[in-house]
Amino acid sequence: MFGYVRPIRDRLSPEEWALYQGAYCGLCHALGAGYGPLARFTLNYDFTFLAILLSPPEEPELRPRRCLVHPFRPRRAADSQGALALAADTSMILTWHKLRDDILDRRGPGQMPSRSAALAIGRGYRRAAALHPALDGCTRENLDRLHRLEGERSSSIDRTADAFAAILRGAGGEAAEERQRRVLEELLYHLGRWIYLTDAWDDLEQDRRGGQYNPLLYRFPDGPEGHREEVGRTMTHSVRLCQSAAALADFGPWQGVVDNILYLGIPAVQELVLSGRGKELRRQKRRGDPPLHRENDT
Amino acid sequence: MTDPYSVLGIQPTATDAEVKKAYRELARKYHPDNYQNNPLADLAEEKMKEINEAYDAINRARSGAGGGSYASGSQGQAYQRQSYQGSALYQQVRRCINMGDLGQAEALLQQAPSRDAEWFFLNGSLAYRRGWLDEALQNYNTACQMDPTNPEYRQALSMMQQGGYAYQPPGYSNAQGCDSCDICSTLLCLNCLCGGCN
Numbered sequence: 001m002f003g004y005v006r007p008i009r010d011r012l013s014p015e016e017w018a019l020y021q022g023a024y025c026g027l028c029h030a031l032g033a034g035y036g037p038l039a040r041f042t043l044n045y046d047f048t049f050l051a052i053l054l055s056p057p058e059e060p061e062l063r064p065r066r067c068l069v070h071p072f073r074p075r076r077a078a079d080s081q082g083a084l085a086l087a088a089d090t091s092m093i094l095t096w097h098k099l100r101d102d103i104l105d106r107r108g109p110g111q112m113p114s115r116s117a118a119l120a121i122g123r124g125y126r127r128a129a130a131l132h133p134a135l136d137g138c139t140r141e142n143l144d145r146l147h148r149l150e151g152e153r154s155s156s157i158d159r160t161a162d163a164f165a166a167i168l169r170g171a172g173g174e175a176a177e178e179r180q181r182r183v184l185e186e187l188l189y190h191l192g193r194w195i196y197l198t199d200a201w202d203d204l205e206q207d208r209r210g211g212q213y214n215p216l217l218y219r220f221p222d223g224p225e226g227h228r229e230e231v232g233r234t235m236t237h238s239v240r241l242c243q244s245a246a247a248l249a250d251f252g253p254w255q256g257v258v259d260n261i262l263y264l265g266i267p268a269v270q271e272l273v274l275s276g277r278g279k280e281l282r283r284q285k286r287r288g289d290p291p292l293h294r295e296n297d298t
Numbered sequence: 299m300t301d302p303y304s305v306l307g308i309q310p311t312a313t314d315a316e317v318k319k320a321y322r323e324l325a326r327k328y329h330p331d332n333y334q335n336n337p338l339a340d341l342a343e344e345k346m347k348e349i350n351e352a353y354d355a356i357n358r359a360r361s362g363a364g365g366g367s368y369a370s371g372s373q374g375q376a377y378q379r380q381s382y383q384g385s386a387l388y389q390q391v392r393r394c395i396n397m398g399d400l401g402q403a404e405a406l407l408q409q410a411p412s413r414d415a416e417w418f419f420l421n422g423s424l425a426y427r428r429g430w431l432d433e434a435l436q437n438y439n440t441a442c443q444m445d446p447t448n449p450e451y452r453q454a455l456s457m458m459q460q461g462g463y464a465y466q467p468p469g470y471s472n473a474q475g476c477d478s479c480d481i482c483s484t485l486l487c488l489n490c491l492c493g494g495c496n
Contacts, residue, residue: 158430
């Protein structure tokens with residue numbers, strides 16, 4: 001969906017990197033197996049992190065698997081059942097609703113990319129929604145709420161972010177165990193709030209030029225750029241609440257990856273985006289999507 | 299009871315100093331300050347109790363070496379009814395926020411006859427509990443302007459102005475909030491991000 005939630009590769013141990021890559025490839029296979037080859041395009045870093053958070057705290061089995069992107073040299077992928085299948089279902093539901101939302105936002109030919117994408121994953125979405133009706137309902141309800149707030153030109157960054165964050169919190173509700181569910185709900189809420197604000201800042205220029213709604217433009221009518229520190233502080237606060245929540249869960253062998261993302265990756269991305277260099281993240285994504293796969297080829 | 303050494307994440311062969319160090323680190327991690335008015339405060343308190351008990355058990359077994367654990371009381375729990383003077387309505391609001399009954403707290407606040415400093419403080423606490431950090435900050439700010447000497451309001455505002463607290467595990471100390479390091483770490487991170495995905 002966005003791709004802001006990523007690890008710092010150089011600070012991962014080789015074992016942790018193998019795990020992360022295993023989750024990334026495993027999620028891609030889970031998408032392909034559950035929803036067909038087109039669904040693999042919904043793969044991104046954010047959902048990989050979700051898959052990791054939903055994974056049981058035990059050593060995953062990594063098996064070499066081939067795919068279209070890597071037909072010759074197989075990649076070690078985590079088993080696509082369980083947490084990865086769950087993350088794949090979530091990915092289908094969230095992506096489809098996001099596309100529907102984009103269609104509502106745009107008029108005319110601007111809708112076309114989203115329309116075709118929504119059409120392509122429509123069947124998969126319906127299957128995922130039937131599996132997780134509560135998550136589907138929660139996503140629909142909150143995106144509608146977000147849409148209403150945007151229509152009202154809300155000046156509250158909290159309330160708009162809340163509608164988005166509540167969707168991610170809903171994904172945590174799929175965790176089986178009570179304690180883990182509470183921790184994940186809190187963690188995902190603030191992760192969602194952070195993603196929403198990061199995206200809003202990243203889109204400032206574009207939204208100002210296109211006359212589109214951006215909560216930061218209404219919260220700071222004198223220009224959000226003059227309030228960079230303030231925005232950064234509230235974003236950091238959300239990140240810290242994610243960290244405090246994560247400290248209460250046991251991620252087993254995934255701990256190093258989770259910590260890397262929460263303590264290093266996310267703050268680095270925030271710094272990039274707030275200093276107006278968010279483009280660098282996207283350029284990277286376009287050049288080599290899916291980016292992580294290429295790493296070992298070079 | 300679980301093995302106290304595994305609770306602290308150390309071997310039974312650990313020296314007294316290592317035990318103390320492990321305990322201190324975990325006590326910092328689950329410190330109530332990190333979980334003020336947090337929906338997970340009870341889980342953190344549980345953890346704190348666990349490590350306190352483990353530390354005490356080890357010390358007892360080692361015949362009283364080292365000092366005692368931190369008090370496992372919840373002095374950091376923000377809105378305990380301390381020596382609190384306030385209207386019955388506000389007391390009820392505090393109870394609701396503590397229990398996580400946010401809808402009720404909001405309804406009660408709407409009934410308040412006037413909007414004084416405490417009203418803004420409680421409205422801020424309610425916003426905070428919801429994760430609405432920007433509104434929490436604005437409300438705490440107003441509360442402090444109306445009653446600049448109240449330590450409770452000032453403490454809440456100062457927490458917001460620092461962007462909250464969280465334990466930073468060793469080895470992950472990043473540059474959050476440290477301007478002079480920001481530039482280097484960002485360059486480093488940028489380098490790694492690109493290197494990692496190229």
